[in-house]
Amino acid sequence: MTLLRHLIAAVVVAAIVAALSYRVGAYRDYQIAEVSAYVTAVAGLTVLIGLSGQISIGNGAFMAIGGYATALLLLHQHWPLAAVIAASTAAAAAAGGLVGVAAARLRGPYLAGATLLLAVAIPVSIADHWAGLFGGDQGLTVSVSTPAALAAEPTRYYAWLTTGVALISLVLLANLGRSRVGRSWRALRDDEVAAALSGLNVARLQVLAFVVSAASGGAGGALLAVVTGIASPGAYTLTLSVGLLVAAVVGGLGSLAGAVWGSLLYVFVPTYLSNVAASHGLNSGASSNIPIAVYGLVLVVVMLAFPSGIQGALRRLFGSVAPSAAVPLSSLRSLRRRRPASPHQPASPHQEESTL
């Protein structure tokens, strides 16, 4: 039943996007493709943080792995695109497994620090070392041939392609969240000790969560490289990793719909602000810096007004009786210092409800 509902929802969204892609201009199609690529990556992070209770400030690195794998496979192996995206996802998942093994031993700020390292190190090592393979700062060009039927509108093809992959990822993640694995993740997020006492293999589950989020990041990175036509270190800086985290948190942790809201915000708000700033005749110094400041302000306001993210706010608006299912960032155990569970501070019961 759950699977069916998720599939129906995916088909409905696919139909809306397909219809939309005819209505809007080529640049909106490009933005739809961008949003879908980010949704794919952010959804993995939402699952990692919202369900398994771990944190990563380094998921941009998995996008880099996906993006570069795509570029290299298309340049040197000329595989079909579907195989390239699958292989890039697998490469990132493998890297996620390695990181996950280390991450499962770390908690709270130490885990955040370790993943931060990844976000900082990957672009630099790509640019500075092995420049021959990865093309240095300039990166690698990614060119994909468009099917003949859509040759006149390549951006529409990208919009369909990325939305398709994003929806497949979302359906898979939603079902995973509803499965035994998802329930186990929630159990160890709320109380690791209790979960272990109940017979759950905590370390294995944590590594698995990292593999899943890395795979999503890899798929998102592969899509972004295809859409923008380039894989270069400048695209995968710390800013991207933090941006993904912000999108997941602002959208609403513990809810895949939150990943969509977060990604929409991430793509549209800065562009919109730049255009507004540019059209008000400010000097170029101001008009190029103001959007960055205002974007920060928007994020601060959203977090103040809706601590459980946009999805949490929507739930409050449309389902007034239902308690908020999205998890406020502050309630995550992984972000607090580890301490024995106190009877006076039980894990808030509504966390059990987080739905995917």
Place this chain on the structure above:
Amino acid sequence: MNRPRKAAWATLAGVTAAALAVAGCSSSSSPSSTSTSTSTSTSSALTASAPGITPTTITIGSHQPLTGVAAPGYDEIAPASNAYFQYVNAHGGVYGRKIVYKYLNDQYDPTLTSTVVRQLVLQDSVYAIFDGLGTPTHLAVAPFLNQNKVPDVFVASGCECWNSPSTWPDTFGWQIDYVREGKILGQFIEQHFKGMKVGFFYQDDEFGKDGVKGLSYEIPKSQIVAQESYSTSNTNVGPQVAALKAAGAQVVAAFSVPAFTALLRLEELGLNYNPTMVISSVGTDPTTLGGLMQAFAKQAHAKIPAANTLIQGIYTDGYLPSLGETSNSWIALFKMIHDTYIPKLPFDGNVLYGEAVAYTFVQAMLKAGRNPTRQDLVTAINGGLPQGPAVAPYIYSATNHNGMQGAYMAQIKNGLVTPIGPVEVTDTSATGPVTTFTGSQPAAPASGIPSP
């Protein structure tokens, strides 16, 4: 089961709202070029002959680093081009049309370049991309622009790669390419520093590699003792400078952007290492370097000598008239436009560059005809352009899309790039000689606007 359903409704409602919002703010304009007739008779009406061209305006776009590592200095280029366009607009425009110049910030990040250029072409329907700045950044969009047959004119980069008329027929370089520039600097080193040890310091991309290629064509292999590259994503150049010093390089030839020229010079100062510096014109604008050095020193809480002493004596080259030659008609023209439209910016090499490349664009537009299609602009440049503000002629033809063919050697003296030799011209081959240009530069038109 009540709760999940409500959640699903909330999600669906949100999706629909967002979809409507996207549809609502989308622009319905899709590029359509139907008119192919290009009447050059002066009496014909002005038509919307191509995307971005209306009876009253020509809209062009660009990607520029307005913030980030490449912004210092380079962020003056687009405002300077715009100042020249405003001057032209105020004096009759191009066949009566006003030029609207929309330049977006790509922060020198190729992925962002990809996004902003798609916005300009797909959403804003610009007629052409003009003076897109940067080698790694512009390489990300050249295939897209050529696929869409958008004129990609006068890229602000001397990469030899823009000269690929068979794969990229719509892309044109403008400034002297880095291979030619490297050869001219290399010949100078070969002639004036015979037998001395030479080290290279270069940006690890096509910009640096092309420059090193040109240098290597002229400097004997036995003299080259070290080749050190840097990446723009890593501002620590300590290891490279230490390696140059350790190799005993007495002359350092650099292909670096201004920020890294400044870092190189400060690092040398820290290591008490004083080689003779020969640096590509890309990284030697004295005003920009001075500002950068003060800023870097302030960050490090270090006391440094006045910037002018730090850059005094650097050898470089120039392909536009020297800012110091106030009697030169081109300098006088561009100074006048600078003073009128952008008096707050310093009148430095970047501003001169922006105005000069804008002048060249107006030359090309006038040649393209009264009601030009996109192809008309490409055809016009393929037919060659008159020399204009450059000290050496352009090489434009259907089979060559490089720009200027030569430059003069110069030295920084008291904060000014001062010519120390005649204009030298050469080609991009390994064996082609570097020869002295025998022609002379025509004076700027009195009106300040090229004649059709």
